[in-house]
Amino acid sequence: MDRRNRQKLDLLKLLIKKAITLKYKRTYLGIFWSLLNPLMTALIYFFAFKVIMRFQMEHYSLYLLSALFPWVWFSSSITLCTNVLTSNVSLIRKVIFPKHYLIISSIIGQLITLVCAIPILLGLAYYYGKTPGMSWIIGIPPLIILQFFIIYGVALAISIVNVYFRDMQHIVSVGLNLLFWMTPIIYPLEMIPEKYKTYLLLNPVAYLILSWRDVFLHNTLNWKGLFVSLVIAVIVLSLGIVVYRRLEKGLDEVL
Amino acid sequence: MIVAENIWKLFPVQRDRLGFKEFLVNFPRYFNGNKRNFVALKGVSFEVKKGQCLGVIGRNGAGKSTLLSLLLGVMQPSRGSIEVRGRKVPLLALGAGFHPDLTGRENLLMNGILLGNTEKEMLEKMDAVIDFSELADFIDRPLRTYSSGMCMRLAFSVAINANPGVLLIDEILGVGDASFRKKSSGTLRKLIKAGVATVYVSHSMQTVKDICDRVIWLEHGEIRAEGEPNSVIEDYISTQC
Numbered sequence: 001m002d003r004r005n006r007q008k009l010d011l012l013k014l015l016i017k018k019a020i021t022l023k024y025k026r027t028y029l030g031i032f033w034s035l036l037n038p039l040m041t042a043l044i045y046f047f048a049f050k051v052i053m054r055f056q057m058e059h060y061s062l063y064l065l066s067a068l069f070p071w072v073w074f075s076s077s078i079t080l081c082t083n084v085l086t087s088n089v090s091l092i093r094k095v096i097f098p099k100h101y102l103i104i105s106s107i108i109g110q111l112i113t114l115v116c117a118i119p120i121l122l123g124l125a126y127y128y129g130k131t132p133g134m135s136w137i138i139g140i141p142p143l144i145i146l147q148f149f150i151i152y153g154v155a156l157a158i159s160i161v162n163v164y165f166r167d168m169q170h171i172v173s174v175g176l177n178l179l180f181w182m183t184p185i186i187y188p189l190e191m192i193p194e195k196y197k198t199y200l201l202l203n204p205v206a207y208l209i210l211s212w213r214d215v216f217l218h219n220t221l222n223w224k225g226l227f228v229s230l231v232i233a234v235i236v237l238s239l240g241i242v243v244y245r246r247l248e249k250g251l252d253e254v255l
Numbered sequence: 256m257i258v259a260e261n262i263w264k265l266f267p268v269q270r271d272r273l274g275f276k277e278f279l280v281n282f283p284r285y286f287n288g289n290k291r292n293f294v295a296l297k298g299v300s301f302e303v304k305k306g307q308c309l310g311v312i313g314r315n316g317a318g319k320s321t322l323l324s325l326l327l328g329v330m331q332p333s334r335g336s337i338e339v340r341g342r343k344v345p346l347l348a349l350g351a352g353f354h355p356d357l358t359g360r361e362n363l364l365m366n367g368i369l370l371g372n373t374e375k376e377m378l379e380k381m382d383a384v385i386d387f388s389e390l391a392d393f394i395d396r397p398l399r400t401y402s403s404g405m406c407m408r409l410a411f412s413v414a415i416n417a418n419p420g421v422l423l424i425d426e427i428l429g430v431g432d433a434s435f436r437k438k439s440s441g442t443l444r445k446l447i448k449a450g451v452a453t454v455y456v457s458h459s460m461q462t463v464k465d466i467c468d469r470v471i472w473l474e475h476g477e478i479r480a481e482g483e484p485n486s487v488i489e490d491y492i493s494t495q496c
Contacts, residue, residue, distance in 0.1 A: 003373060006373045007368065007371060007372065007373045010368050010373050010374035010375075011368050011369065013374070014364065014365055014368055014374070018354070018357070018365065022354065022356060022357070025356045026356060090352070091352045091369075092329070093324065093329055094327075094329065094345060094352075095329070095345065095352060095369045095370070096327065096328050096329055096343075097369060249331070252324070252329060252330040252331065253266050253267060253330075254267075
Protein backbone atom coordinates (compact mmCIF):
# COMPACT_ATOMS: atom_id res chain seq x y z
CA MET A 1 0.00 0.00 0.00
CA ASP A 2 1.42 3.36 -0.88
CA ARG A 3 1.83 6.20 1.56
CA ARG A 4 -1.15 8.21 0.40
CA ASN A 5 -3.58 5.34 0.86
CA ARG A 6 -2.01 4.41 4.15
CA GLN A 7 -2.61 7.94 5.38
CA LYS A 8 -6.24 7.88 4.23
CA LEU A 9 -6.83 4.57 5.95
CA ASP A 10 -5.29 5.89 9.16
CA LEU A 11 -7.51 8.94 8.94
CA LEU A 12 -10.62 6.82 8.52
CA LYS A 13 -9.61 4.59 11.41
CA LEU A 14 -9.06 7.56 13.65
CA LEU A 15 -12.34 9.21 12.66
CA ILE A 16 -14.17 6.01 13.49
CA LYS A 17 -12.42 5.76 16.82
CA LYS A 18 -13.29 9.38 17.52
CA ALA A 19 -16.94 8.78 16.58
CA ILE A 20 -17.13 5.89 19.03
CA THR A 21 -15.25 7.37 21.97
CA LEU A 22 -16.60 10.91 21.80
CA LYS A 23 -20.17 9.73 22.07
CA TYR A 24 -19.70 8.79 25.68
CA LYS A 25 -16.90 11.03 26.88
CA ARG A 26 -17.78 12.70 30.14
CA THR A 27 -20.69 10.37 30.88
CA TYR A 28 -20.74 8.01 33.84
CA LEU A 29 -22.36 5.05 32.17
CA GLY A 30 -20.30 5.41 29.01
CA ILE A 31 -20.84 2.75 26.39
CA PHE A 32 -23.69 1.25 28.43
CA TRP A 33 -25.90 4.04 27.20
CA SER A 34 -25.67 2.40 23.81
CA LEU A 35 -27.59 -0.55 25.18
CA LEU A 36 -29.59 1.14 27.86
CA ASN A 37 -31.16 3.57 25.45
CA PRO A 38 -32.76 1.06 23.04
CA LEU A 39 -33.58 -1.29 25.92
CA MET A 40 -35.53 1.44 27.64
CA THR A 41 -37.31 2.24 24.40
CA ALA A 42 -38.14 -1.43 24.02
CA LEU A 43 -39.51 -1.51 27.53
CA ILE A 44 -41.83 1.36 26.70
CA TYR A 45 -43.11 -0.34 23.56
CA PHE A 46 -43.42 -3.61 25.41
CA PHE A 47 -45.55 -1.94 28.05
CA ALA A 48 -47.68 -0.16 25.49
CA PHE A 49 -48.30 -3.09 23.20
CA LYS A 50 -48.09 -6.17 25.35
CA VAL A 51 -49.49 -4.83 28.60
CA ILE A 52 -51.93 -2.16 27.55
CA MET A 53 -52.98 -3.17 24.05
CA ARG A 54 -52.54 -6.89 24.84
CA PHE A 55 -50.89 -8.17 21.70
CA GLN A 56 -51.34 -11.93 21.67
CA MET A 57 -47.87 -12.93 20.68
CA GLU A 58 -45.31 -15.45 21.74
CA HIS A 59 -41.84 -14.19 22.66
CA TYR A 60 -42.86 -10.62 22.07
CA SER A 61 -39.74 -9.13 23.67
CA LEU A 62 -37.44 -11.04 21.33
CA TYR A 63 -39.77 -10.23 18.47
CA LEU A 64 -39.54 -6.55 19.24
CA LEU A 65 -35.84 -6.29 20.04
CA SER A 66 -34.64 -8.29 17.06
CA ALA A 67 -36.15 -5.63 14.81
CA LEU A 68 -35.69 -2.61 17.03
CA PHE A 69 -31.90 -2.78 17.36
CA PRO A 70 -31.24 -2.86 13.60
CA TRP A 71 -33.78 -0.08 13.18
CA VAL A 72 -32.02 2.05 15.79
CA TRP A 73 -28.78 1.69 13.84
CA PHE A 74 -30.55 2.89 10.72
CA SER A 75 -32.42 5.81 12.23
CA SER A 76 -29.67 7.09 14.51
CA SER A 77 -27.13 6.99 11.66
CA ILE A 78 -29.42 8.87 9.33
CA THR A 79 -30.18 11.48 11.98
CA LEU A 80 -26.49 11.95 12.72
CA CYS A 81 -25.41 12.03 9.08
CA THR A 82 -27.98 14.63 8.10
CA ASN A 83 -25.96 17.24 9.95
CA VAL A 84 -22.52 15.75 9.61
CA LEU A 85 -21.37 18.09 6.85
CA THR A 86 -22.95 21.23 8.25
CA SER A 87 -21.59 20.62 11.73
CA ASN A 88 -18.03 20.03 10.52
CA VAL A 89 -17.75 23.25 8.54
CA SER A 90 -14.52 24.30 10.22
CA LEU A 91 -12.86 21.06 9.25
CA ILE A 92 -14.15 21.01 5.69
CA ARG A 93 -13.12 24.59 5.04
CA LYS A 94 -9.64 24.20 6.42
CA VAL A 95 -8.37 20.77 5.50
CA ILE A 96 -8.55 18.72 2.35
CA PHE A 97 -9.69 15.21 3.09
CA PRO A 98 -12.34 12.83 1.78
CA LYS A 99 -15.49 14.32 3.24
CA HIS A 100 -17.46 11.09 2.94
CA TYR A 101 -15.21 9.66 5.65
CA LEU A 102 -17.22 11.73 8.09
CA ILE A 103 -20.32 9.87 6.98
CA ILE A 104 -18.72 6.43 7.07
CA SER A 105 -17.29 6.99 10.52
CA SER A 106 -20.61 8.21 11.91
CA ILE A 107 -22.40 5.12 10.60
CA ILE A 108 -19.80 2.77 12.02
CA GLY A 109 -19.86 4.64 15.30
CA GLN A 110 -23.57 3.92 15.54
CA LEU A 111 -23.06 0.28 14.56
CA ILE A 112 -21.43 -0.30 17.93
CA THR A 113 -24.84 -0.31 19.62
CA LEU A 114 -26.02 -3.11 17.39
CA VAL A 115 -22.84 -5.10 17.84
CA CYS A 116 -23.17 -4.87 21.60
CA ALA A 117 -26.83 -5.83 21.32
CA ILE A 118 -26.31 -9.00 19.29
CA PRO A 119 -25.16 -11.08 22.28
CA ILE A 120 -28.24 -9.90 24.16
CA LEU A 121 -30.47 -10.97 21.29
CA LEU A 122 -28.75 -14.33 21.01
CA GLY A 123 -29.03 -14.86 24.75
CA LEU A 124 -32.70 -13.99 24.64
CA ALA A 125 -33.26 -16.36 21.74
CA TYR A 126 -31.51 -19.10 23.65
CA TYR A 127 -33.59 -18.33 26.72
CA TYR A 128 -36.78 -18.79 24.69
CA GLY A 129 -35.56 -22.21 23.70
CA LYS A 130 -34.31 -21.49 20.20
CA THR A 131 -31.47 -23.80 19.39
CA PRO A 132 -28.33 -22.12 18.14
CA GLY A 133 -27.95 -22.58 14.39
CA MET A 134 -25.71 -21.71 11.51
CA SER A 135 -27.88 -18.79 10.49
CA TRP A 136 -26.73 -16.97 13.60
CA ILE A 137 -23.21 -17.01 12.26
CA ILE A 138 -23.63 -16.72 8.51
CA GLY A 139 -26.72 -14.52 8.59
CA ILE A 140 -25.51 -11.59 10.64
CA PRO A 141 -22.45 -10.35 8.68
CA PRO A 142 -24.23 -10.06 5.31
CA LEU A 143 -27.11 -8.28 7.00
CA ILE A 144 -24.74 -5.77 8.56
CA ILE A 145 -23.00 -5.18 5.23
CA LEU A 146 -26.26 -4.77 3.31
CA GLN A 147 -27.63 -2.41 5.89
CA PHE A 148 -24.41 -0.42 5.93
CA PHE A 149 -24.65 0.25 2.21
CA ILE A 150 -28.32 1.19 2.38
CA ILE A 151 -27.61 3.65 5.20
CA TYR A 152 -24.54 4.96 3.38
CA GLY A 153 -26.46 5.60 0.18
CA VAL A 154 -29.27 7.43 1.95
CA ALA A 155 -26.83 9.37 4.14
CA LEU A 156 -24.70 10.54 1.20
CA ALA A 157 -27.68 12.12 -0.48
CA ILE A 158 -29.33 13.53 2.62
CA SER A 159 -26.19 15.00 4.15
CA ILE A 160 -25.22 16.93 1.04
CA VAL A 161 -28.75 18.09 0.25
CA ASN A 162 -28.99 19.40 3.81
CA VAL A 163 -26.11 21.78 3.09
CA TYR A 164 -28.13 23.56 0.41
CA PHE A 165 -31.55 23.00 1.83
CA ARG A 166 -31.58 23.06 5.60
CA ASP A 167 -35.25 22.11 5.75
CA MET A 168 -33.94 18.62 5.10
CA GLN A 169 -33.18 17.95 8.76
CA HIS A 170 -36.81 18.55 9.68
CA ILE A 171 -38.04 16.46 6.80
CA VAL A 172 -35.73 13.67 7.91
CA SER A 173 -37.04 13.60 11.45
CA VAL A 174 -40.63 13.39 10.26
CA GLY A 175 -39.67 10.89 7.55
CA LEU A 176 -37.93 8.58 9.99
CA ASN A 177 -40.93 8.59 12.25
CA LEU A 178 -43.16 7.71 9.33
CA LEU A 179 -40.82 4.98 8.20
CA PHE A 180 -40.70 3.51 11.69
CA TRP A 181 -44.44 2.99 11.77
CA MET A 182 -44.45 1.75 8.19
CA THR A 183 -42.00 -1.00 9.07
CA PRO A 184 -43.12 -4.14 10.90
CA ILE A 185 -41.02 -3.49 13.98
CA ILE A 186 -43.47 -3.37 16.83
CA TYR A 187 -46.26 -5.14 15.00
CA PRO A 188 -46.11 -8.28 12.87
CA LEU A 189 -46.14 -8.24 9.10
CA GLU A 190 -49.40 -10.18 9.09
CA MET A 191 -51.23 -7.23 10.61
CA ILE A 192 -50.74 -5.13 7.49
CA PRO A 193 -53.90 -5.35 5.35
CA GLU A 194 -53.35 -7.48 2.26
CA LYS A 195 -53.84 -4.67 -0.23
CA TYR A 196 -51.09 -2.53 1.32
CA LYS A 197 -48.54 -5.29 1.54
CA THR A 198 -47.26 -4.71 -1.96
CA TYR A 199 -46.25 -1.20 -0.98
CA LEU A 200 -43.84 -2.68 1.48
CA LEU A 201 -41.31 -2.79 -1.33
CA LEU A 202 -41.25 1.00 -1.34
CA ASN A 203 -39.87 0.93 2.17
CA PRO A 204 -36.11 0.47 1.83
CA VAL A 205 -35.66 -1.15 5.22
CA ALA A 206 -38.76 -3.32 5.63
CA TYR A 207 -37.29 -6.45 4.08
CA LEU A 208 -34.02 -5.88 5.85
CA ILE A 209 -35.73 -5.69 9.22
CA LEU A 210 -37.77 -8.79 8.45
CA SER A 211 -34.59 -10.66 7.58
CA TRP A 212 -32.97 -9.59 10.82
CA ARG A 213 -35.93 -10.88 12.74
CA ASP A 214 -35.92 -14.22 10.94
CA VAL A 215 -32.34 -14.82 11.95
CA PHE A 216 -33.08 -14.45 15.65
CA LEU A 217 -36.67 -15.58 15.88
CA HIS A 218 -36.84 -18.40 13.38
CA ASN A 219 -33.19 -19.18 13.00
CA THR A 220 -33.52 -19.06 9.23
CA LEU A 221 -32.05 -17.00 6.45
CA ASN A 222 -34.73 -15.05 4.66
CA TRP A 223 -33.41 -15.38 1.12
CA LYS A 224 -36.13 -13.27 -0.39
CA GLY A 225 -35.51 -10.54 2.14
CA LEU A 226 -31.78 -10.65 1.56
CA PHE A 227 -32.19 -10.48 -2.19
CA VAL A 228 -34.64 -7.59 -2.09
CA SER A 229 -32.34 -5.76 0.32
CA LEU A 230 -29.39 -6.31 -2.00
CA VAL A 231 -31.28 -4.79 -4.91
CA ILE A 232 -32.38 -1.89 -2.74
CA ALA A 233 -28.81 -1.38 -1.51
CA VAL A 234 -27.49 -1.19 -5.08
CA ILE A 235 -30.17 1.30 -6.14
CA VAL A 236 -29.92 3.50 -3.05
CA LEU A 237 -26.14 3.55 -3.10
CA SER A 238 -25.96 4.47 -6.79
CA LEU A 239 -28.47 7.26 -6.32
CA GLY A 240 -26.63 8.48 -3.25
CA ILE A 241 -23.31 8.61 -5.07
CA VAL A 242 -24.80 10.44 -8.06
CA VAL A 243 -26.47 13.09 -5.88
CA TYR A 244 -23.35 13.50 -3.74
CA ARG A 245 -21.05 13.92 -6.73
CA ARG A 246 -23.35 16.44 -8.36
CA LEU A 247 -23.68 18.65 -5.32
CA GLU A 248 -20.18 18.29 -3.93
CA LYS A 249 -18.71 20.77 -6.41
CA GLY A 250 -20.53 23.83 -5.20
CA LEU A 251 -20.02 22.98 -1.55
CA ASP A 252 -17.29 25.55 -0.91
CA GLU A 253 -19.53 28.40 -1.98
CA VAL A 254 -22.49 27.64 0.24
CA LEU A 255 -21.05 26.03 3.34
CA MET B 256 6.25 26.16 -5.48
CA ILE B 257 3.09 28.09 -6.14
CA VAL B 258 1.97 29.56 -9.44
CA ALA B 259 -1.35 31.37 -9.53
CA GLU B 260 -2.53 32.75 -12.82
CA ASN B 261 -5.36 35.19 -13.20
CA ILE B 262 -7.56 33.64 -10.55
CA TRP B 263 -11.12 34.78 -10.04
CA LYS B 264 -13.51 33.68 -7.36
CA LEU B 265 -17.21 34.42 -7.44
CA PHE B 266 -19.65 33.65 -4.68
CA PRO B 267 -23.39 33.57 -5.16
CA VAL B 268 -24.78 36.34 -3.01
CA GLN B 269 -26.38 34.68 -0.04
CA ARG B 270 -29.34 36.32 1.48
CA ASP B 271 -31.42 34.86 4.20
CA ARG B 272 -33.52 32.19 2.63
CA LEU B 273 -36.89 33.58 1.65
CA GLY B 274 -39.30 31.63 3.72
CA PHE B 275 -42.59 30.11 2.85
CA LYS B 276 -44.49 33.25 3.78
CA GLU B 277 -42.50 35.39 1.35
CA PHE B 278 -42.95 32.68 -1.23
CA LEU B 279 -46.71 33.06 -1.03
CA VAL B 280 -46.63 36.85 -1.01
CA ASN B 281 -44.08 37.42 -3.77
CA PHE B 282 -44.91 34.44 -5.89
CA PRO B 283 -43.66 35.66 -9.28
CA ARG B 284 -40.52 37.35 -8.01
CA TYR B 285 -39.50 34.24 -6.11
CA PHE B 286 -38.53 32.39 -9.23
CA ASN B 287 -36.72 34.97 -11.32
CA GLY B 288 -34.81 36.04 -8.22
CA ASN B 289 -31.84 37.90 -9.70
CA LYS B 290 -28.86 35.68 -9.14
CA ARG B 291 -26.03 38.04 -8.42
CA ASN B 292 -22.51 37.11 -7.63
CA PHE B 293 -20.07 38.65 -5.25
CA VAL B 294 -16.62 38.83 -6.78
CA ALA B 295 -14.05 38.06 -4.13
CA LEU B 296 -10.99 37.90 -6.36
CA LYS B 297 -10.60 39.60 -9.71
CA GLY B 298 -7.76 38.15 -11.69
CA VAL B 299 -4.95 37.76 -9.19
CA SER B 300 -1.64 36.37 -10.40
CA PHE B 301 1.58 35.70 -8.55
CA GLU B 302 4.31 33.21 -8.09
CA VAL B 303 6.10 31.96 -4.99
CA LYS B 304 9.24 29.93 -5.45
CA LYS B 305 10.80 27.52 -3.02
CA GLY B 306 12.44 29.35 -0.18
CA GLN B 307 10.35 32.47 -0.66
CA CYS B 308 7.76 33.99 1.57
CA LEU B 309 5.00 36.10 0.12
CA GLY B 310 3.15 38.42 2.45
CA VAL B 311 -0.45 39.31 1.71
CA ILE B 312 -1.86 42.45 3.28
CA GLY B 313 -5.07 44.37 2.87
CA ARG B 314 -8.18 45.44 4.69
CA ASN B 315 -10.85 43.08 5.98
CA GLY B 316 -12.81 41.61 3.13
CA ALA B 317 -10.12 42.27 0.54
CA GLY B 318 -9.97 38.59 -0.41
CA LYS B 319 -6.95 37.44 1.57
CA SER B 320 -8.52 34.42 3.22
CA THR B 321 -10.31 33.41 0.04
CA LEU B 322 -6.93 33.44 -1.64
CA LEU B 323 -5.52 31.08 0.95
CA SER B 324 -8.49 28.73 0.70
CA LEU B 325 -8.01 28.59 -3.05
CA LEU B 326 -4.31 27.81 -2.68
CA LEU B 327 -5.11 25.12 -0.16
CA GLY B 328 -7.66 23.56 -2.49
CA VAL B 329 -10.70 23.59 -0.23
CA MET B 330 -12.17 26.07 -2.72
CA GLN B 331 -12.01 25.95 -6.47
CA PRO B 332 -11.32 29.10 -8.49
CA SER B 333 -14.15 30.23 -10.75
CA ARG B 334 -11.61 31.12 -13.43
CA GLY B 335 -7.87 30.91 -13.74
CA SER B 336 -5.42 28.27 -12.68
CA ILE B 337 -3.47 27.44 -9.57
CA GLU B 338 -0.54 25.13 -9.40
CA VAL B 339 0.87 24.15 -6.06
CA ARG B 340 3.67 21.65 -5.72
CA GLY B 341 4.62 20.11 -2.40
CA ARG B 342 2.70 19.08 0.67
CA LYS B 343 0.39 21.88 1.63
CA VAL B 344 0.18 22.65 5.29
CA PRO B 345 -2.39 25.22 6.28
CA LEU B 346 -2.26 27.38 9.34
CA LEU B 347 -5.54 28.99 8.52
CA ALA B 348 -7.24 28.94 11.83
CA LEU B 349 -6.06 27.54 15.07
CA GLY B 350 -6.35 23.79 15.09
CA ALA B 351 -9.00 22.85 12.57
CA GLY B 352 -10.59 19.65 13.76
CA PHE B 353 -9.41 20.03 17.33
CA HIS B 354 -11.92 18.61 19.72
CA PRO B 355 -12.24 20.02 23.23
CA ASP B 356 -12.95 16.65 24.84
CA LEU B 357 -9.91 14.90 23.41
CA THR B 358 -6.54 15.23 25.09
CA GLY B 359 -3.73 17.29 23.63
CA ARG B 360 -2.00 14.13 22.47
CA GLU B 361 -5.10 12.73 20.76
CA ASN B 362 -5.69 16.04 19.05
CA LEU B 363 -2.09 16.14 17.86
CA LEU B 364 -2.48 12.71 16.32
CA MET B 365 -5.76 13.60 14.63
CA ASN B 366 -4.50 16.92 13.36
CA GLY B 367 -1.21 15.45 12.19
CA ILE B 368 -2.99 12.81 10.13
CA LEU B 369 -5.37 15.39 8.70
CA LEU B 370 -2.31 17.34 7.60
CA GLY B 371 -1.08 14.38 5.60
CA ASN B 372 1.04 12.27 7.93
CA THR B 373 0.43 8.58 8.38
CA GLU B 374 -0.28 7.35 11.87
CA LYS B 375 3.15 5.75 12.13
CA GLU B 376 4.97 8.90 11.05
CA MET B 377 2.94 10.93 13.47
CA LEU B 378 3.67 8.65 16.42
CA GLU B 379 7.37 8.86 15.63
CA LYS B 380 7.22 12.63 15.53
CA MET B 381 5.05 12.97 18.57
CA ASP B 382 7.82 13.64 21.07
CA ALA B 383 9.42 16.29 18.90
CA VAL B 384 6.07 18.01 18.44
CA ILE B 385 5.28 17.96 22.14
CA ASP B 386 8.77 19.22 22.86
CA PHE B 387 8.34 22.10 20.49
CA SER B 388 5.00 23.05 21.99
CA GLU B 389 6.50 23.05 25.52
CA LEU B 390 3.21 21.60 26.73
CA ALA B 391 4.47 18.27 28.02
CA ASP B 392 2.81 18.80 31.40
CA PHE B 393 -0.62 19.27 29.87
CA ILE B 394 -0.47 16.93 26.93
CA ASP B 395 -2.67 14.20 28.42
CA ARG B 396 -5.36 16.56 29.62
CA PRO B 397 -8.44 17.39 27.58
CA LEU B 398 -8.07 20.33 25.27
CA ARG B 399 -10.94 22.22 26.89
CA THR B 400 -8.69 22.88 29.86
CA TYR B 401 -6.13 24.64 27.64
CA SER B 402 -5.96 28.37 27.27
CA SER B 403 -6.40 29.73 23.75
CA GLY B 404 -2.69 30.53 23.61
CA MET B 405 -1.86 26.93 24.48
CA CYS B 406 -4.22 25.61 21.78
CA MET B 407 -2.48 27.78 19.27
CA ARG B 408 0.94 26.51 20.34
CA LEU B 409 -0.26 22.96 19.87
CA ALA B 410 -1.65 23.73 16.43
CA PHE B 411 1.46 25.53 15.36
CA SER B 412 3.79 22.80 16.61
CA VAL B 413 2.03 20.04 14.73
CA ALA B 414 1.83 22.06 11.53
CA ILE B 415 5.44 23.10 11.52
CA ASN B 416 6.53 19.51 12.06
CA ALA B 417 4.44 18.14 9.20
CA ASN B 418 7.23 18.44 6.59
CA PRO B 419 5.49 21.19 4.70
CA GLY B 420 6.44 21.93 1.12
CA VAL B 421 4.05 24.83 1.04
CA LEU B 422 2.96 26.72 4.12
CA LEU B 423 -0.21 28.77 4.10
CA ILE B 424 -0.47 30.98 7.13
CA ASP B 425 -3.35 33.16 8.19
CA GLU B 426 -2.53 35.47 11.05
CA ILE B 427 -1.19 32.96 13.50
CA LEU B 428 1.97 34.40 14.96
CA GLY B 429 -0.03 37.16 16.55
CA VAL B 430 -1.05 34.87 19.39
CA GLY B 431 1.07 33.23 22.01
CA ASP B 432 3.45 34.82 24.43
CA ALA B 433 6.56 36.69 23.44
CA SER B 434 8.99 33.82 23.88
CA PHE B 435 6.95 31.37 21.87
CA ARG B 436 6.37 33.97 19.20
CA LYS B 437 10.06 34.52 18.87
CA LYS B 438 10.73 30.79 18.72
CA SER B 439 8.05 30.15 16.12
CA SER B 440 9.05 32.95 13.81
CA GLY B 441 12.65 31.72 14.09
CA THR B 442 11.60 28.17 13.13
CA LEU B 443 9.46 29.53 10.35
CA ARG B 444 12.36 31.46 8.90
CA LYS B 445 14.52 28.35 9.04
CA LEU B 446 11.83 26.37 7.22
CA ILE B 447 11.53 28.98 4.52
CA LYS B 448 15.27 29.04 4.03
CA ALA B 449 15.25 25.25 3.81
CA GLY B 450 13.04 25.45 0.76
CA VAL B 451 9.43 25.90 1.76
CA ALA B 452 7.20 28.21 -0.22
CA THR B 453 5.13 30.31 2.15
CA VAL B 454 2.16 32.58 1.78
CA TYR B 455 1.64 34.67 4.86
CA VAL B 456 -1.52 36.67 5.46
CA SER B 457 -1.35 39.14 8.28
CA HIS B 458 -2.37 42.47 9.69
CA SER B 459 0.77 42.67 11.74
CA MET B 460 3.03 44.79 9.56
CA GLN B 461 6.05 44.19 11.72
CA THR B 462 5.89 40.40 11.31
CA VAL B 463 5.36 40.76 7.59
CA LYS B 464 8.46 42.94 7.35
CA ASP B 465 10.39 40.42 9.43
CA ILE B 466 9.46 37.27 7.57
CA CYS B 467 8.40 38.07 4.03
CA ASP B 468 10.64 38.95 1.14
CA ARG B 469 7.82 40.12 -1.07
CA VAL B 470 4.40 41.56 -0.37
CA ILE B 471 1.20 41.94 -2.32
CA TRP B 472 -1.46 44.37 -1.25
CA LEU B 473 -5.00 43.25 -2.02
CA GLU B 474 -7.83 45.68 -2.33
CA HIS B 475 -11.36 44.67 -3.36
CA GLY B 476 -10.03 41.47 -4.81
CA GLU B 477 -7.33 43.05 -6.93
CA ILE B 478 -3.63 43.49 -6.46
CA ARG B 479 -3.11 47.15 -5.75
CA ALA B 480 0.61 47.00 -5.19
CA GLU B 481 3.34 44.41 -5.22
CA GLY B 482 6.99 44.44 -4.32
CA GLU B 483 9.47 45.07 -1.51
CA PRO B 484 7.84 44.74 1.93
CA ASN B 485 9.01 48.11 3.22
CA SER B 486 7.75 50.26 0.38
CA VAL B 487 4.42 48.43 -0.09
CA ILE B 488 3.69 48.51 3.62
CA GLU B 489 4.51 52.20 3.78
CA ASP B 490 2.08 52.94 0.96
CA TYR B 491 -0.54 50.75 2.59
CA ILE B 492 -0.26 52.41 5.97
CA SER B 493 -0.40 55.87 4.45
CA THR B 494 -3.79 55.12 2.86
CA GLN B 495 -5.32 53.81 6.08
CA CYS B 496 -6.67 56.22 8.72
